[in-house]
Amino acid sequence: MTTTADDLISLVKGFNPKTNAKLLRCAYEYGERMHEGQTRHSGEPYFTHPVAVAAILAQQQLDDATIITALLHDTIEDTPASYSEVEAKFGTEVAELVDGVTKLTNLQLTSTETKQAENFRKLFMAMSKDLRVILVKLADRLHNMRTIKAMRFEKQAQKARETMDIFAPLAGRMGMQWMREELEDLAFRVLNPDARASIIRRFITLQRETGDVIQRITNDMRKELGKAGIEAEVFGRAKKPYSIWRKMEEKEQSFSRLSDIYGFRIIVGSEEDCYRTLGAIHQRWRAVPGRFKDYISQPKSNGYRSIHTTVSGRDGKRVEVQIRTRQMHDVAESGVAAHWSYRDGVRSENPFAVDPVKWISTLTEQFDAEEDHESFLEAVKLEMYTDKVFCFTPKGEVIKLPRGATPIDFAYAIHTRIGSACVGAKVDGLRVPLWTRLKNGQSVEIITAEGQTPQATWLDIATTGKAKTAVRRSLRELDRERFIKLGHELARSAFEHVGKRATDKVLQTVARNMRLKDTDTLMEKLGSAELTGREVVEAVYPDLRGREGDAIDRKRAVIGLEPGQSFDRAACCEPLPGERIVGITFRGKGVTLHAIDCDKLSAYEDQPERWLDLRWHDGSHPTVYDATLDLTIGNDRGVLGRICTLIGEADANIADLTFIERKPDFFRLLMRIEFRDASHLHRLMMTLEADSDVAQISRHRDRGTTQSRPDPAKVTP
Incomplete structure (x- = not known):
């Protein structure tokens, strides 16, 4: 109709x-x-x-x-x-x-x-x-x-x-x-229509077996409240099928084992009556431990106020009870919409209705700083899909957090500065790990230290969007500072390698030629391996491109290839000139060079027709063949810069750098470096091993991959 x-x-x-x-x-x-x-x-x-x-x-x-x-x-x-x-x-x-x-x-x-x-x-x-x-x-x-x-x-x-x-x-x-x-x-x-229909059928069966449980419990509650002299409206209902299904999934229980499938709402005349009603209910029925929430003294951010408790009713059945006043009920029904509601013919002046402007600003402010979609969606879902816990500062101020929050979340909820400087926490006076899950009513004290910065592990510990956003932002800033510093060292080494100096004017020219915002952006990209030292040098000194004296042309580097055959080096073993090699042919892809002792060659043992007997050309090769070193170095001021200088002085080029571990006393990193040949590699390793701050050094070979590593250009002999 x-x-x-x-x-x-x-x-x-x-x-x-x-x-x-x-x-x-x-x-x-x-x-x-x-x-x-x-x-x-x-x-x-x-x-x-x-x-x-x-x-x-x-x-x-x-x-x-x-x-x-x-x-x-x-x-x-x-x-x-x-x-x-x-x-x-x-x-x-x-x-x-x-x-x-x-x-x-x-x-x-x-x-x-x-x-x-x-x-x-x-x-x-x-x-x-x-x-x-x-x-x-x-x-x-x-x-x-x-x-x-x-x-x-x-x-x-x-x-x-x-x-x-x-x-x-x-x-x-x-x-x-x-x-x-x-x-x-x-x-x-x-x-999921089948699951929904199944739950409804079980409700019907349960009602047939037990009668109208809701009406009986409603009458019992009205009777108890009447004895206590409390005027109240009492409503009862079975929970929605999806709510039941979600409980079954979360608790991994069958329908027959679920107890709190009924909910009751008691609406009274005043806030005082709410607490009197709670007393009457708990006096008549046994309260279930851990299932009490007072949203009257600690309202939700959307204005919701109510007392929640769960009690054991008839036949040991658990029932959920919500106690609130009429004004609280209006907000509970309409939420933020209560701001525009009318009642009794006039625009409602409900004291519990939250200001929608303030509500939406608190919901959105922490998401504005998220730059990538994945982080933003994570922050939104964390705020929208979780319940709250309420904890106290040492001064008694209340901090609202989602269920499962940790001291890291608590610290950032107070202030970003407190969160970033956090080194520990006390809960109810006892020192606890930062990954501790906070509970309702706990008092939390955050311990801070000057010079502390957020740790990457905090992203796994934090649960709130605000904390995760602040940690990510801080880590990005710290990484940027580190990359810029490292970029300056790499630039100095790269320019010294060709007899030039990395002056401010030269770096500004490079940034301009590469259409980058400023030299800091250039150094950040160099330090994070988005650019190589050679690319930076060639951006301002293009005539130096390929200058290697009488070095062997890369097109003539390997002997034994057929005319027109191209080659590249296998990433699993990264063979260098001077090392014994063998070639494996690939239809349409040329030849891949492997070191003679490479483990991956066993995969081709039954295909001898694909093997080629090859060798590197004797003589001086250009510094274009990369190999990876695994270094453990001391975490002290200037150590990494000195390592970069030693590499530059050895006429090698740093092509990439990746930190594997960062500890208070040492760094472990992988450095991909361009060499002329195997002898060049071994001389540099001896030089680095002699440095007092190099604890360990070895050649790193990626045994988990068989993909080829292209040289600066695929070459054809």
Whole structure:
């Protein structure tokens, strides 16, 4: 049955007698006219959908602008209507809301993580402008899920996944728990209909065996509250199928072993009565340890207030009980939307309704600093999908954190400076490891030290988006400083190798020639091995390219190849001139050179026709053949710089550098260095081994790979 304009106006007047009925009717008629001739998948007139969305929002007792937006939310996108026309007829406020909903609709949400992260970012941007945009979008999604059966199955599954991944948790984060539960259950019906049907059948069987448990427990609670002189409304219900399914999955229990499948809500007249009710319930039924939460004294960030407890009811069945006042209940039902709600004919001045501007700013501020999609999505999900714990500073201030948070999260929640300088923590006066999971009510003291910097391991310890973001940012800055410092050493060594100096002016010229922002960026890229020393030198001294005296041409480096055969060196053994080699032929790829003792040659033992007897050309080769050294060096000021200098003085070039381990007293690193031949390699290793700060040195060969390593150019003899 279609809701008429009169029906909708009557519904709105029920909670807002001062509504602009004329404007509501005008919006209804305008939307109906714009959508004329359009139909839904079910064959119904399309306008039945905007009307249903408006009715959902009216049931939430929202303001006229939001309800009118619902009636018009598809007009700019799907009809001849324009922004300017909507603005002229219904005002700028409505036009901007409709435009905001249109932009959200056009996001084309997908399940891929990169797209999902970008959509969350855009979602928050739209929300930050006016939260009512997302209220309309949530109501739009709710009605679409209620009528999803008319779509083809593939489309149903896509919409259901979007709903489960994005819209349902978003509704929950906004405090609209009823909407979250219904969206989850509607999506569950599509994604796992057999599991849902099974749970419903078990509920029916349980009711047949035990009778109406909910009514009996409700009557018992009313009786106990009556004895205590407390006026209260008591409501009971079985939990939604998806909620039951999630508990079964999390606890790895069958339906028959789940105990807390019933929930009861007690609404009283005052905050004092909430605590009196708690006492009466606990006096009559045994409380379940660890299942008590006081969200009245410690409200959630979306304004939610209530007392939660779980007790053992009839026949040992556990039941969940929520105790709150009527005003708290309004916020619990509407969440952030309570800011725009009406009650008793006037705009609600609910003291518990959170300011939507402040709420969205706290939700988005920590995500703005995330640069990559994966980190952003991780931060969003951490904030949207988790419950909270409440801990105290030594001064008694309350810090809200997600369940599973650690002292690292606590430190960053106080201040980024405190988090970055954290070296330890005390919980309830006792020193604990930084990976300790905090619990409700604990007192946490953060121990700091001057000069401390965030550690990479903290990314595995932290759980909040804010902490992870701050640690990543700090590590990036520290890496940048380290890479810049290392880049200067590599640049000095590379220029000295060709008899030049790496002056500021020379480096500025290189940066300009390479179209880089500044010399720091150049040094960072050189230090992180994105650029090689040779590339930097050749950017300003191109005439030095290939100058190696009378060195053997790379095209003549190997003897024994057929005319036209190209070669490259195997990455597993990195053979150098002067070492015994063998060639393995590959159809269409030329020949790969292996050292004669390479383990990987055993893979070709049964293919002798592919083996070539090769040898390096005698004489002086250019410094272009790379090999990797595994070094352990002291972690002292200037050590790495001195190592780089020794390499440069030996006429070798550093092509790449990777840190394997960083300890307080030593570094372990892999250095890929360009040599002339094997003798050149051995001379440098002897030089480095003689240095007092080199604890260990060996040639590193990647035994796990057989891929070839191309030289600066694939060469043809």
